[in-house]
Amino acid sequence: MRAESRFSFTLVAFEAEATMYGRERRVLLREYLEQGWSKRALAEKLGISRRTLYHWIATGQLDRDADDEAVRYKARPAVERKIDPYRGIIDARLQAYPLLSAVRLHEEIKSAGYAGSYTQVKEYVRHVRPVALDPVVRFETPPGHQGQVDFAHFRLPWGRRWALLVVLGFSRLLWLRFFRRQDMPSLFAGLEQAFGFFGGVPYELLFDQMKAVIIEDERLNGGRLVENPEFLRLAYHWQFRARACRAYRAKTKGKVERPIRYVRENFFYGRTFLNDEDLNAQASAWLDQVANVRIHATTGERPIERFQREERMALKSSANRPYRSLVLSVPSQPFVRPLPDPQLQVERRPLEVYTRLAGGSV
Secondary structure, rough: OOHHHHHHHHHHHHHHHHOOHHHHHHHHHHHHHHHHOHHHHHHHHHOOOOHHHHHHHOOOOOOOHHHHOOOOOOOOOOOOOOOOHHHHHHHHHHOOOOOOOOOHHHHHHHHOOOOOOOOHHHHHHHHHHHOOOOOOOOOOOOOOOOOEEEEEEEOOOEOOOEEEEEEOOOOOOOEEEEEEOOOOHHHHHHHHHHHHHHHHHHHEEEEEEEOOOOEEEEEEEEEOOOOOOOHHHHHHOOOOOEEEOOOOOOOHHHHHHHHHHHHHHHHHHOOOOOOOHHHHHHHHHHHHHHHOOOOOOOOOOOOHHHEEEEHHOOOOOOOOOOOOOOOOOOOOOOOOOOOOOOOOOOOOHHHHHHHHHHOOOO
């Protein structure tokens, strides 16, 4: 009976020692044995008994197949945090007011007795704040229905220039030109050039919150959209409808937002330009040779082919003449100082000279 108890105790000790030596240590033991180390030298090196080493070998604990067993980790015990008693307050407040900041919530639970750090509040709020799902769904417009317009700035050795991009929503046909300023005269001139490039006018143009188009947008607060009157006169002249993205919703104008990045990476980056004329000349060549003849990733077609096949005839006819603004002032001519009026120089001589010339005597 005693021998049996002693055997059980020894077996438990072996298993406990094997548990202490994890998979990595047993792999190391196996490598040493394969290199020819003696069991006695190996036991002395690792500080274990030879009986333990013999037991591991006899029970197959050093076999390679044993390494295929999945590693099991014990769950880490939960540690109580100072914020735990106040989680209910935070949850209720966020349920009622999802946009409350972590700073505000920290102040509120401090008044309720919370003595922990702001970091705990911030981390907890980040995990439990309700996420307002506002997905952006890609939508396609019929031929000739919509164009999207936007400005983007670029830095050049001689100063900053603004690129105006107009993209037709159906075909993705792109028009591009660089201007000195992002202002209303540049926008008006660019749109009229784009209409000439397309050979017509889309039914509507989608803009962001640029001041040349939108004066005030209170739609998020239940108010109305106030459009620039001068721009509305331009839209009436060219017979298109102006639409504006809601504030902070530029993704709804994705057909022109993505081409801006495309222009930066495929056209502007790594090129050299001499001046504004060369910049726009290279841009025109790039549109004809690259941008509008590539296979578009979304449509799977070349924009120019899709445009000529289905969209060209769907555009409205262009106006007979350019828009003449009664509000925008004509750029002033440089002031030139007038030349002074010429003055007659009278030569003064003695009276005797004049008498002789008259035939008299002095």
